[in-house]
Amino acid sequence: MDKTVNNKAWFLVLPVLVLVAFSAVIPLMTVVNYSVQDTFGNNVFFWAGLEWFKDLLSSDRMWNALGRQLAFSTIIIAIEIPLGIFVALHMPKRGFWASVVLVLMSLPLLIPWNVVGTIWQIFGRVDIGLLGYVLDAIGIDYNYTQNTFHAWATVIVMDVWHWTSLVALLAYAGLQSIPDAYYQAAKIDQASRWKVFRYIELPKMAGVLMIAILLRFMDSFMIYTEPFVVTGGGPGNATTFLSIDLVKMALGQFDLGPAAAFSLMYFLVILLISWVFYTIMTNLDKRG
Amino acid sequence: MAKITLENLAHSYLPNPQSQDDYALKQLDHDWDDGAAYALLGSSGCGKSTLLNIISGLLVPSQGRILFDGQDVTRAPTAERNIAQVFQFPVVYDTMTVHDNLAFPLRNRGRDEAYVAERVNEIAQMIGMEHMLSRKARGLTADAKQKISLGRGMVRKDVNALLFDEPLTVIDPHMKWELRTQLKKLHQDFGHTMIYVTHDQTEALTFADKVVVMYDGRVVQIGTPEELFERPEHTFVGYFIGSPGMNLLPAKIDGNQALVPGGTVALTQGYGPLAGNIQIGVRPEYIRLSRDEGLPVTIRRIEDVGRHKIIRADLMGHEINIIAPEDQQITPDMTRAAFDPAHINVYADDWRVTGR
Numbered sequence: 255m256d257k258t259v260n261n262k263a264w265f266l267v268l269p270v271l272v273l274v275a276f277s278a279v280i281p282l283m284t285v286v287n288y289s290v291q292d293t294f295g296n297n298v299f300f301w302a303g304l305e306w307f308k309d310l311l312s313s314d315r316m317w318n319a320l321g322r323q324l325a326f327s328t329i330i331i332a333i334e335i336p337l338g339i340f341v342a343l344h345m346p347k348r349g350f351w352a353s354v355v356l357v358l359m360s361l362p363l364l365i366p367w368n369v370v371g372t373i374w375q376i377f378g379r380v381d382i383g384l385l386g387y388v389l390d391a392i393g394i395d396y397n398y399t400q401n402t403f404h405a406w407a408t409v410i411v412m413d414v415w416h417w418t419s420l421v422a423l424l425a426y427a428g429l430q431s432i433p434d435a436y437y438q439a440a441k442i443d444q445a446s447r448w449k450v451f452r453y454i455e456l457p458k459m460a461g462v463l464m465i466a467i468l469l470r471f472m473d474s475f476m477i478y479t480e481p482f483v484v485t486g487g488g489p490g491n492a493t494t495f496l497s498i499d500l501v502k503m504a505l506g507q508f509d510l511g512p513a514a515a516f517s518l519m520y521f522l523v524i525l526l527i528s529w530v531f532y533t534i535m536t537n538l539d540k541r542g
Numbered sequence: 543m544a545k546i547t548l549e550n551l552a553h554s555y556l557p558n559p560q561s562q563d564d565y566a567l568k569q570l571d572h573d574w575d576d577g578a579a580y581a582l583l584g585s586s587g588c589g590k591s592t593l594l595n596i597i598s599g600l601l602v603p604s605q606g607r608i609l610f611d612g613q614d615v616t617r618a619p620t621a622e623r624n625i626a627q628v629f630q631f632p633v634v635y636d637t638m639t640v641h642d643n644l645a646f647p648l649r650n651r652g653r654d655e656a657y658v659a660e661r662v663n664e665i666a667q668m669i670g671m672e673h674m675l676s677r678k679a680r681g682l683t684a685d686a687k688q689k690i691s692l693g694r695g696m697v698r699k700d701v702n703a704l705l706f707d708e709p710l711t712v713i714d715p716h717m718k719w720e721l722r723t724q725l726k727k728l729h730q731d732f733g734h735t736m737i738y739v740t741h742d743q744t745e746a747l748t749f750a751d752k753v754v755v756m757y758d759g760r761v762v763q764i765g766t767p768e769e770l771f772e773r774p775e776h777t778f779v780g781y782f783i784g785s786p787g788m789n790l791l792p793a794k795i796d797g798n799q800a801l802v803p804g805g806t807v808a809l810t811q812g813y814g815p816l817a818g819n820i821q822i823g824v825r826p827e828y829i830r831l832s833r834d835e836g837l838p839v840t841i842r843r844i845e846d847v848g849r850h851k852i853i854r855a856d857l858m859g860h861e862i863n864i865i866a867p868e869d870q871q872i873t874p875d876m877t878r879a880a881f882d883p884a885h886i887n888v889y890a891d892d893w894r895v896t897g898r
Contacts (some may be wrong), residue, residue, distance in 0.1 A: 324792040438600050439633035441620040443694065453635040453646075 286453060288514035306515035316516060318491065319499040320523075327474040330413045334470055337414065338421025343455070345426055356426075359419045371483025374412040378484070385394065398485060402492040409481045409493055416480070417470060426468045428459035460538060468531045475524060496520055544610040544702040546574040546597060546735065553592055559604065567592045568759040571604070574703070576611075577733040579726070581750035583740060585782065589759040590739045594705050597737070610702055626794055627705040628695040632687035632712065634679040640666070641675040644693050651698075665693045668724055684712045694719065696728060703735040710745065743783050755779050764818035771825070771884065777892045780823045786852060786863040788887075789829070794824045795888060800896075803858035804837040808883045811897025818891035826852065826863040829883040831872065836880030844872060855879065866882045 289306055291299040310316045345359075346352045365373075378398050380386040389396040398408040432454060440450045478497040481487070487494035487502070494502070500520065504513035562568060568590040574580060582590045591728035595601040597608065599620035607616045615623055626647075632835050635643055638810040644662045666672040669689040679690060692709060706725075710718045726749060729736055740746050746753050747767040755763045755778070756769065763769075774780035780788030794801040798812040807822065810893050830836070831853060839855040839862065846868075853864040853872070857879065864879060866872065 382737075426860075433631065435629045435631055435633050438627070439629060439691070439694075440602065441627065442598065442627045444621045444650040445646070446650070449650070453637060457637045 285514045285517055288510045289518055290511075292511050302511060303336065306511045307519070308511060310515055310519065315499070316519075319494055319496050321530060322492075322494065323467070323475060323496045326410070326477070327418070327471055329410055330417070330474050331467060331470050333410070333414050334418045334421050335467060338418050338466065339419065339425050339463075341422040342425035343451075344431055345422070347430070356423070359423055361476070362416050363421050365416075367479040368483055370412065370416050371480040374408060374480070374485045378408050380423075400489050402489060405485045405489060405493050412480060412484065413474065413477070417473070421466045421470065424462045425459055428462040429455060432458050461535075464535045464538060468528070468535070472528065475527075544735065545576040545612075546703060547609040547612070548572045548574075549607040549609065551596065551603050551608065553589075553596060553601065553603045553605075565604075566759055567603075570761055572754075572761065572764070574736055574737065577588070579729045579736045579738070579750050580750060581738045581740060581746035581753045581754060583743060583746040583753055583782070584756035585741055588756045590741075590756055591707055591896075593756070594627070594707050594737065594739055597703070598627045598705055599623050600627075617656055621894065624700065624702050625655070625705060626693050626695040626698055626701045626703075628707065628709040630669075630708040630711050632684055632691045634682070634687045634690050636680040637678070638724060639676055639678055640671055640682075643679050643690050644675075644697055645697055647694055661697050661699070665697050668696070668728070669693045669721075685714060685717060688712055689721070691718075692725075699732065701734060703737065706736070706738045708739055708741070710740075718745075725749065743785075747783075747890045755782065757782075773887060773894065774823065775894045777821065777823060777889050780825070780887070784825055784827075786826055788823045788825050789862045790821045790823050790889070791857070791860055793820050793888070795820055800888070802887070803860060804839075807837070807881050807886065809886055809888070809897065810883045813888060813895065813897050816888070816890045816895060821889045821892075823887045823889055824881050824885060826865040828880070828882040829862070830880045831864055831866055831870075831876045832878045832880045833873075833875055834878065836878040838877060839879045840877070841872070 290302055292305075292306070293299050325386040341359075345355050362370075377383045377385045378396075380390045380397065386396055386398075395401075396404055398404045436454050437450065440454060445453070476497055477495055478501070481493050481495060482498055482501075485493045487498045491499075497520075500513060500516050503509050503516060545860060549571055550569060550571060551567065552565055552569045554565045556564050559565055570593075584590050592601065596603045599615070599618060599622075602617060607614055609615065610623065635646065638646070639653070641662055644665055645658045648658045648661060659859075662675070663672065664842060666675055669692060671686065671693070673862045674686075679687065682690070688709065695704060695706070713721065724746065725736070725738075728734070732840065738746070738749050740749075747770075751766070752764060753767060753770055754761055757776065757778040763774065763779045765773075765775075770779055770783050774783065774788060777788070777790055780790070791802045793807075795809075795813045795816055798809045800807045800809055802822060831839075835855055840859045842861075843852055843854040845852040845854070848868070850868050851866045851872070853866055855862050855864060862879065888897070
């Protein structure tokens with residue numbers, strides 16, 4: 255087949271190329287550039303090779319932050335996915351209350367992230383916050399600024415409060431797409447409630463649940479604003495997740511080289527895990 | 543197996559039905575005899591599926607009672623009624639194998655595995671899927687999925703009744719014929735009470751001992767295929783059964799004569815004074831095209847369907863259809879249509895009236 259040669263086409267995609275270059279390619283390359291150099295200020299750079307990468311890979315700081323990050327993502331996914339499914343199963347299927355519940359469920363998703371952080375930061379204060387005050391009043395010595403466990407619990411509950419709605423809404427959409435005939439047939443077949451869930455609802459939700467897990471993973475892996483507003487990464491480094499650590503390194507200490515190497519590795523981890531998810535999802539689709 | 547009795551049954555999907563029009567299923571009394579095969583025939587939206595779902599317990603009727611062998615089950619859940627039902631669109635459990643799908647109703651009732659395996663193999667043979675038992679049900683064709691649904695319906699031997707809600711709609715014509723034959727054989731072998739919902743008259747007439755015709759939420763006639771053909775109780779039955787349906791002409795009845803547009807028609811019976819909208823109905827099979835007897839008609843069109851010819855004609859502004867034998871020569875001078883008096887039915891306000 256003969257191809258039509260028309261070089262004007264290049265001209266037409268040029269605006270997009272320029273946009274992408276300025277918004278993604280050039281910043282990324284700048285980071286790559288920083289990651290192999292050292293500077294002492296005044297825009298004077300010295301070649302450092304892979305030294306920053308080696309340093310970081312042998313430093314406890316990054317491994318600890320990565321460990322905390324993975325623990326955080328795992329815990330919130332382990333809570334939000336089952337809880338979201340549970341909520342979706344109990345939401346009204348149709349009628350007036352279905353709309354009311356849908357609106358209520360979307361509310362947390364509409365609140366800006368730093369506001370979510372502020373809400374919980376005040377909510378948890380022992381002197382003026384409702385949660386902190388009540389916990390204190392019933393005899394629990396609750397203090398998220400000093401107790402590591404309390405800080406973690408607060409950050410996790412906050413994330414669950416903020417994002418379970420998303421999982422529930424996705425699961426709800428999956429449930430709504432199941433024709434009534436399936437439930438009727440299950441009744442005729444005398445299937446128990448558990449079997450209806452296991453053999454009808456869960457398989458029909460599998461697709462949206464994979465998307466929910468992927469979204470929750472990526473979002474929680476990049477989490478910055480909310481824990482930063484509530485705990486500022488403390489007490490100590492207890493809630494210093496990857497992005498908080500990265501910002502500290504890059505803007506707090508102004509260690510441009512190590513921070514650049516850090517963010518490149520951070521990027522590669524997200525890319526790798528997303529690729530794994532993507533592969534699983536496309537395989538699911540093929541089977542379906 | 544059980545005799546199913548419907549008493550004063552009616553159903554409306556509205557919370558406060560006001561008039562008759564609000565009822566999807568109008569008041570109905572009927573006995574479904576133990577071990578008989580019924581077809582429930584009617585156009586879409588006439589209440590067939592509603593009636594079926596009430597019998598299987600998926601719906602609780604607004605009024606009336608349902609009895610299984612004299613025992614009231616109106617409010618009993620589906621599980622207690624021990625009924626099998628197959629739906630219009632295939633329902634399979636995607637993540638299970640074909641074998642597990644067929645075994646599902648038995649396992650849920652705690653039958654032992656040896657019995658389950660035996661029944662599953664029998665059913666698999668019947669629906670022709672014994673070679674794919676170990677395959678996952680996901681990704682099968684609609685045909686195959688519906689065969690699994692049918693199989694799941696038939697796998698239990700002890701059901702009170704087997705209900706089919708237009709189960710063969712998605713199946714291709716050749717397989718349709720085969721499955722219908724197998725259903726009939728199953729009925730002869732085990733004598734389950736079967737109710738088969740369909741809007742396809744051929745399906746209804748070939749499957750059932752008795753056909754229940756529904757129209758606008760009402761059962762208009764219950765009868766053998768022959769009764770439905772010869773003596774439709776309601777003009778809808780005349781119109782719905784037969785291809786083409788029964789011809790209806792406005793008439794005035796005077797003793798044993800009917801005055802219709804274009805002349806008079808002799809009847810074999812006499813009728814008393816009738817009130818309402820009076821019509822006579824005669825099937826196209828019982829009208830003969832002729833040169834010199836009967837009512838004057840104008841032929842509009844002749845359709846040759848192979849085994850006979852369908853003549854579309856006009857009788858004083860009323861369309862009538864005539865079926866002529868394949869070998870009959872139709873000539874331009876055949877301008878009259880003769881009705882066979884023995885097969886004319888008289889209707890007052892759409893319901894058949896019997897003569898004296």
